[in-house]
Amino acid sequence: MEEAPRFAADRMLGRLARWLRLLGADVSWYPDLGGSEFLRRARAEERIALTRDKRLRTAPDVGFLSSDGFRGQLREVLARFPFDPQRHAFSRCSRCNKELTPIEREDVRSLVPPFVYANHQRFARCEQCGRIYWQATHPERILGELRRLGLGW
Numbered sequence: 001m002e003e004a005p006r007f008a009a010d011r012m013l014g015r016l017a018r019w020l021r022l023l024g025a026d027v028s029w030y031p032d033l034g035g036s037e038f039l040r041r042a043r044a045e046e047r048i049a050l051t052r053d054k055r056l057r058t059a060p061d062v063g064f065l066s067s068d069g070f071r072g073q074l075r076e077v078l079a080r081f082p083f084d085p086q087r088h089a090f091s092r093c094s095r096c097n098k099e100l101t102p103i104e105r106e107d108v109r110s111l112v113p114p115f116v117y118a119n120h121q122r123f124a125r126c127e128q129c130g131r132i133y134w135q136a137t138h139p140e141r142i143l144g145e146l147r148r149l150g151l152g153w
C-alpha cells in the first residue's frame with residue numbers, strides 16, 4: 001500500500017496539520033519552533049518541511065506554502081506531494097498524530113452519544129488522548145471540505 005508522505009508543519013500551520021492527519025498523513029507539528037531550528041528538526045525526522053517562512057523557501061526539501069488559509073494550503077500540499085486521501089483517511093488522530101486502533105462497538109456504548117452509537121458500526125480510538133472516531137461523521141466532513149477544494153471524491 002502506497003504510504004502517505006511524512007510532513008512536519010511549522011508553528012503557523014496547526015490547522016493544516018490537523019487536516020492532513022484526517023486525510024491520513026503523518027504530520028508532526030512544532031508550535032514552538034521556527035526558522036532554521038524547525039528545518040533542522042524536520043530533517044532529523046526525515047519529514048517534508050511545510051512552512052510559510054519565506055526565508056526557507058529556497059531549500060530543496062521544503063514545501064513553501066503561499067496561501068494564508070488552510071484550504072489553499074491543503075490544495076498546495078496535495079498538488080505538490082500527491083497521495084490518495086481516500087485510502088488513508090480515518091487512520092490517524094487529528095490531535096495527536098497517533099495511528100488509530102479499531103475498537104469494538106460494544107466497548108464505546110458509554111463513550112459516545114446514544115445517536116452516534118445507534119447510527120454507526122465502526123469505531124476507532126486514539127490510544128494517546130482517548131478520543132473516539134467513528135467512520136461516518138469525520139469522512140463526511142472531509143468529503144465536504146475536499147469538494148469545496150475542487151478535489152471531490
Ligand SMILES: [Zn+2]
Nearest residue numbers: 093096126129
Ligand atoms: Zn489522540
